[in-house]
Amino acid sequence: MARVGSDSVTSAKSSETSPGSPTTAGAGARSATAPDAAGRRAHDAASNPFFTPSELPYGLPPFARIRHGHFLPAFERGVDEQLAEVAAIGASPDPPTFENTVAALERSGAVLRRVSAVFFNKANADADRATQELEAEIVPRLAAHEDALLLDPALFARLEALHDGRGGLGLDGEQERLLARHHGARVRAGARLAPAQQQRLRELNARIATLCTEFRQNLRADTAAAALVVERAEELAGLPADEVAAAAENARALGHDGAFVLSLLNFTNQPQLAALEDAALRERLLAASMGRGGAANAAVAVTVARLRAERAALLGHPHHASWQVADQTAGTAGAVEEMFEKLIGPAVAHAEREGAALAAAAGVPEVGAADWQFFAERVRRERFDLDAAALRPYLELEAVLRDGVFHAATLVYGITFTERRDLVAYHPDARVFEVHDADGGPLGLYLGDFHARESKRGGAWMNELVTQSHLLGQRPVVVNNLNIAKPAAGEPVLLNWHEVTTLFHEFGHALHGLFSDVRYPLVAGTEVPRDFVEFPSQVNEMWAEWPEVLARYARHHRTGEPMPPELPAKLREAERFGEGFDSVEHLSAAVLDWAWHTLPAAELPDADGVAAFEAAVLARHGLAHPAIPPRYRTGYFAHVFGGGYAAGYYGYRWAEVLDADTVRWFRENGRTVRESGEVFRRELLSRGNSVDPMAAFRAVVGHDPDFGPLLARRGAADAT
Template sequence: MNPLLEPSPLDHELPDFAAVRVSDLVPTFRTALQEHDAEIAAITGLSEPPTWENTMDALEASGQMLQRVLAIVFNYAGTDATDEITAVEETVAPELSAHNSRILLDRELYARVKAMPAQPEGSENAALLDHWLRAFRRGGADLDDAGREELAAIDTRLAELSTRFSRNLMESTVRNAVAVTDEAKLEGLDESRREQLRADAEAEGRQGWLIRLGLPAVQPVLEELADPDLRREIAAASRARGSAGAADNSGVVLETVRLRARRAELLGYAHHAEFVAEGETAGTVDAVEELLDTVTPAAVDNALGEHKRALDLAHVNGVEAETLGEADLPYWSARLREEDLAVDTSGLRKYFPLTRVLRDGVFYAAERLYGIRVTPRDDLAGYHPDVRVWEVSEGPDRGGESLGLLLTDLYARPTKRGGAWMSSFVDQNRLLGQTPVVVNVLNIARPAEGEEALLSLDEVTTLFHEFGHGLHGLLSDVRYPSLSGTNVPRDFVEFPSQINENWALEPEVLSHYARHVETGEPLPPDLVSAVKAEARWGQGVALTEFIAACRVDLAWHRLSSRRAAEVTDVAAFERAALEDAGLTVPGVGPRYSSTFFSHIFAGGYSADYWSYLWAEVLDADGFDGFVDTGAAAGEVTQHPDPDDVRFAGERFRRMILSRGATIDYDDAFWMFRGRQRSVAPWLSRRGLSGSGPVSG
């Protein structure tokens, strides 16, 4: 039996993963395409005039089998990218793109949607109508026949290129893993970390130790390894991904950029960046450029200062180099951090055991804020033995109603792509009576057998961040699937997740989960201060790396089709873009080079990587709304207890998390915060308060 042909009978329509056969995915996908085509034809073939029910409701209810299949295909492509799964994705992606183009270029369907009368301002119906009219326009529905044909061909080719980029990146990431046969080279790593690397080598049938590569350019292990030659080997292997041999992504990057530029021009935009910005809350590329221009000088100045201090420390320790390169700056910066903060990073990890961080930190904070409960569902199985299933329910004060399911997939695997993300198997919607099933994916190093995974501060923050996305999906309360949960602009989708990061270091939450893995003792007060200081330490380098990636992204996607056709050297283009932006700090490159910049060439963030920064501005200002409760929103003049964050949590849930894409995002922020957004809190958080104001 094929479990994807009908809705799953399991709780909340959790897929029956044990019954899913990879060999069924492509045939089922094609059956689902035919079913969806028939559903669309039934709408356009009606003799009755278009009504909301026979057009909009029917359109939203269509494609359910297709969604079930795609949820499986794209989840597996990210979490278990075997050759078999990758072949499925390479088949599905272009056919899906062609299918979606047919829908958005369907004249009869477009005419029925355009015939809808205006809906009440601020209503969910108005948001849905605007969503579909914008999708049709941006999908080429207003083009002539030649333009529509060209656009459809471009979209299909872009889907093929995105899949090829991912495959090349996966292959080169696995191939570029660094093998170590001399244990002396691992000086600086504790025994637990060495055991992890030994287990990774054994899993690959190798002797010694294996250092696998994470997604960003700078590998965290560079902070710990004392051997400079090994550090340089790792740094070179990381930066070289996707740039050589059969897995070279250079040609993919160039063709993708050219096609995106041409697509934007077909639709009437100057370039792809303008096309993207129109759909974001930022509104224009100029607004984004203004933010980047404002913060870049201060970020670079701070990065240069941090580089000089790290170099001075290296000189004291006998290093004679005039500058520190990308392999050495992380190591000496880490030593400098230890001096400044008097904290042993490896020792600090012992206060962050994964199980406690998840249950007594991430889940506990959500329970305090939103009154929900997260409980294990060990009777339900995930798609991999590493995956755990949890049920999310209302608290007793709301009757304990089950809201949905959360799947957690936290450990790195050779076939899992790097990074961390949230996705969903089922989106909440009242139209079909569906409740959400979401998944949080991380890449934490698997601990040695019988041991607990101990997290870095960055990994703790990432766990909170991804569950923030999860809450956005789980607490959604809308009628239509297209408007559900995280189906919002990129620069707003990161807002709730970055808000959620703040709770990792809030005193009550931190004291609840940060306990020594062996003794159970709480994090000592001096380490609490050090943890908070560490979260703010080294902001110049971190922000410069991020801004550099934003600049590379925008440089590619502000090209016209004519100019894009003239670019032939990916690395040279990157260097020129960084020089033009004033981002030339020794040892500090972009967080991702183009050939492994998965966010923009395979992950939906093209011309949009800046959205993290924009959301961080919203977060820094918006988080103050959890302190300035009530009065900030103009709802009450007085709040009885400023520490009662449950009140603010309920407001955030009602105004932001539950609303999906049914809201005006500026209005929603204003309602929660009580005023328009300001960049000042973010500048202060980043230590850039002297950088000056940024409008809107």
């Protein structure tokens, strides 16, 4: 089921490149039920694979048996069954106990859990028209179902009685935390409101869920339509040969034989801007990226923001951000705004220094937005003698995965991986790996789905297909999705450095799910606050450049020769140049999100005033840099208007404070890497939300968060 309090029933842990949220049948099987196929529907209902637990290893969904016609009957049965289960809990004549109320609630909804995990993975990773139509239909129904669970008066009365008397229940720490989460979620959701207010709340939640789905689907279509078609190979001068070949393959797949297509990633600055020599083409590419969303999504975003503001007021908060942050590790809106104050000034000063260096390199007074990355790459070549394209032959996907990502996990945590070609995933591109613990025992399954395709949304993310829970007897099954361009058959998949770090990042989310060791699903794995969930994944990025790991995977894909020893050092030095730009574009997006969700509905702009609103917000925060557009603008900010990061995009920077502090701890605590990994796993990764996440952080590093390591990492310490 959904993360409590989200606007969408979808939930995923995403890298910085994407929102979070999740086919069809198994590999290669796509069948939709015809509208008049009543007999087939009846047969599907009788043999629906979601109605019983999977018999496959680790409960892997039986993708080879799943058809589109199975989804709606499973959603309907899943909703009905859980409502009946919750009604039985509330109607019990026995006094409430933890077991007959809280644990019973955790056991409820088995069918709905199974179908939701598979369907929303499909909706993100391999959607077709039938999937999108069902998503639009089912999302508001699931929002209403979630309200029914959160606002059920009989259930809330039992939870309130348990919560009031919790001191005498003899609960352990995880049980206390679980009771508090269930009770607090219902208070936050409006369980104490009058019936008329609750009815309005239900209407708002359903409408918001519908609009978030509409935003995502609009953006998917608009992003596909905005892909840049290039007619002549000469226009792509500067792109590595394998990227040109991938653009030709992309064009062929999209029906543009003989041309080249640059499909867009979720964020503003497309990676090709660093390499394309044609300035006019760079302008076209950036304009295509920033033009997505348009009037349709502007109108959706404004409406969503107004509805969220109304909902917050109904729940007793001055704005949506206040309501949202109260359940996060930040705690208050003031804490988030204090973080902005600490980070924005140093970031802007750092970016200004970088901009001056770029202008000098270009021989112009200032560098424009479409040219910044191109000249930044030139400066890196000249100042650090590093050509980013020269790294690619040493960064082949299979080597990065097995000898980098997997090897790092073995080095740090002792776990190992075996590919299970006998197990069918949801798409031919998706691969299944069994994960074994350090003692050889079973841990879970990891699915990797790394390639872009038209049916997949942009970005990178992690989903749980099965959530770990001792209560339910479940081991974890997790999936990582990336969007790496697929080359022609037989050609190697060569990555840029950003794609390497993204793979390590997403695998950090996967480890958070795989290492979960709790009893109750609500507090398992990645079910932690949004401003904490990115922390473990950002920590995992450190292993991409750890010398022992880098030396193992960074080898030439043809010769096997290791990356020249001077390149890693140059890479680390060159990465520092660009931190100012990265910080400003990210903070710009974060303050836009924050502004949309800290104003009352009456003060929000109309759809035609969105651009002016964005400009005013950036100017007010000192972030109106004409050459550094926000990482996301409103029309394509799917984290916020299509997912669960509303008033939460700040969380990436909040989590990076914890990440930088933890990386310092790994390097300086005096333990071996393996010993440090065991501490990090035992005290934090395995605990999920069964303990206070900030207490888990302190249990690892031994102190409250320190901004110093982040400012030093971002090259801004001297600007404070």
